[in-house]
Amino acid sequence: MKDTDIAWCAGFFDGEGHVSYHRSPPSKTGTVSPQLYAVIPQASENIEVLEFFQSVIGFGNIKGPYPMPSGKPQHRLHYGVNEVQALFIILKPYLRADKTRDFQKALASYWTHDPSINEDDQIKTVKRNKKKGCPECGDKEWNGLLCFKCGYIM
Secondary structure, eight states, rough: OOHHHHHHHHHOOOOHHHEEEEEOOTTTSSSSEEEEEEEEEEEEEEEEEHHHHHHHHHOEEEEEEEEOSOOOOOOHHHHHHHHHHHHHHGGGSSHHHHHHHHHHHHHHHHHTTOBBHHOOOOOHHHHHHHHHHOTOOOSBBBBBBBBBTTTOOO
């Protein structure tokens, strides 16, 4: 790897990429899994820049195309949970401070993940369930906990 190519990749990630940690929806066993990934989206006509980035870094998966509201399909260079730290180590010398903090925050959250269901997880579950409709009758008169049509209670 050339330093100039890595520096280019870091600059490209600064502008286009993001790293994220979030908590999965609670499982039936009552736990929440950690989710960690980094992604660089790009309109499909620019897929060559993703291929170049991938070739410089040496790993990552290009996924897509995905339909977008703009009408232009999008490809994404995706780095999964087992690749995010390695990506950060490679890019870190050239990343802006805010992207460095994003990586550090996501990695720290992943490493200190508590699998217990918390209040935020419960709120997100109720919101997600509300969008799905009543599990018993499918009606939209469902507030995520109680169906006003059939009386089902979660």
